[in-house]
Amino acid sequence: MPPSDPDPNPPYNLANELAKERTRAAADRTLMAWIRTSLSLIGFGFGIPTIVKTIEGIRPGLRINPHHFSSLVGLAFIAIGIFAMAAALRDHRQIVRRIQANRYTYINSATAERVGLALLLVGLMSFLGVLIRSLGT
Numbered sequence: 001m002p003p004s005d006p007d008p009n010p011p012y013n014l015a016n017e018l019a020k021e022r023t024r025a026a027a028d029r030t031l032m033a034w035i036r037t038s039l040s041l042i043g044f045g046f047g048i049p050t051i052v053k054t055i056e057g058i059r060p061g062l063r064i065n066p067h068h069f070s071s072l073v074g075l076a077f078i079a080i081g082i083f084a085m086a087a088a089l090r091d092h093r094q095i096v097r098r099i100q101a102n103r104y105t106y107i108n109s110a111t112a113e114r115v116g117l118a119l120l121l122v123g124l125m126s127f128l129g130v131l132i133r134s135l136g137t
Contacts, residue, residue: 020104023095023099023104024095024096024099027092027095027096028092030088030092031088031092034084034087034088034111035085035088037081037084037115038084038085038088039081040081041077041078041080041084041119042077042078042081042082044077045073045074045075045077045078045079046074046078048070048073048074048077049070049071049074052070069129073122073125073126073129076125080118080119080122083114083115083118084111084115087109087111087114087115088111091109091111094107094109
């Protein structure tokens with residue numbers, strides 16, 4: 001005998017519905033945290049070149065010109081912020097769809113790990129750039 005298809009309209013269960021609502025609310029809180037993180041990264045990206053320009057204005061006799069390097073670091077922060085926001089929106093949309101379809105299973109998206117790795121790479125490149133620049137002067 002072939003397996004029967006699951007009932008498309010299972011009986012209403014208040015406990016299950018409330019659990020779904022709590023899961024969705026948790027997903028919304030996680031998305032909001034990612035939005036704050038992304039905005040912070042983008043803000044750092046805009047702020048770093050501005051701070052470097054200000055420092056250059058205070059010390060005009062300084063022969064080091066870190067403006068180009070700081071612009072690249074700033075752009076990297078902006079790119080990571082945009083990536084984090086796109087990945088968080090994708091993850092949130094998938095979670096909400098699975099909840100609505102009554103087939104929610106936990107899937108680790110590793111968005112935080114990818115963003116952390118990207119920040120680690122930018123940090124290492126920044127460290128090396130500052131180190132090379134300071135050794136060269």
